Amino acid sequence: MADKSFLVQKFAKLPLNAVHVVGYSVAGEETVCQIPELNVCFDIGRCPHFALTSDIVCITHGHMDHIGALPYLLREFDGDPIPVYGTAFTLALLEGQLEEHQVRDRAEFRQVTPGEAAVAGPFSMRFLRVTHSIPDGMAVVIETPYGSILHTGDFKIDQTPLDGRATDLHALAEEAGRGVHLLMSDSTNAEESGYTDSERSVGPVLQDIISRAPQLVVVACFSSHIHRIQQVVNAARSDERVVAFLGRSMLQSVEAARELGIEWRSSAETLAETIAGARAQGLI
Helix, strand or coil: CCCCHHHHHHHCCCCCCCCCCCCHHHHCCCEEEEECCEEEEECCCCCCHHHHHCCEEECCCCCHHHHCCHHHHHHCCCCCCEEEEECHHHHHHHHHHHHHCCCHHHEEEEECCCCCEEEECCEEEEEEECECCCCCCEEEEEEECCEEEEEEEECECCCCCCCCCCCCHHHHHHHHHHCCCEEEEECCCCCCCCCCCCHHHHHHHHHHHHHHCCCCCCCCCCCCCHHHHHHHHHHHHHCCCEEEECCHHHHHHHHHHHHCCCCCCCCCEEEHHHCCCCCHHHEC
């Protein structure tokens, strides 16, 4: 049996970035597992020197501070494409990024679904569903000769998520039963007591605000926050308004979500180019 203390010895030196500072993860949201048999990079928000040794990349979700540096990393790779593991929506967002930087051919996408497993070299990986402010998030368990690593990705305990895909607490409990030798956990405000309200609770508030607005309503949010966008569309539908999406990232994210069935097109939605002459009081 391999010495599991190797995990502690090896990972104790990893930098911890953006602790207590939301948004700073754009400067460093990555972890490289440098184990003799294989180097695995979890998420990549910047391109540090040690990421250049990665044999595979595993992306837990599609926020830019977790995928934004991958195009720059791939520029440094020659030879065979590097395997990139991720869920369908994550890879859909990543596709546009890599095509824009003309490095799509340097990545070999390996789409996974929470609940599935995969083998990478001497490792086996299990993927677990987690809820976050973006669809299709996952946690990853890697079984190594030195023990198991659980990387939660960014997650939220939402018992009533809009898409019905709650964090898989049963699967996490099963992993605890098997034995986790290294836990890397990431959840905003986890050190605070209490809990965060469900995303579903935002819908009625948005509907109330929009229904009382006499003129144009402007909504700003992350382009990847598909469930929030869907609730805006639902409120618009109830108030007989038209939604105009502005911005390249917003259009790309919404289109990717539609293609995957995460968000549904309705007659209330349109593109910014089609709203000339429309009534201001009927627009969002």
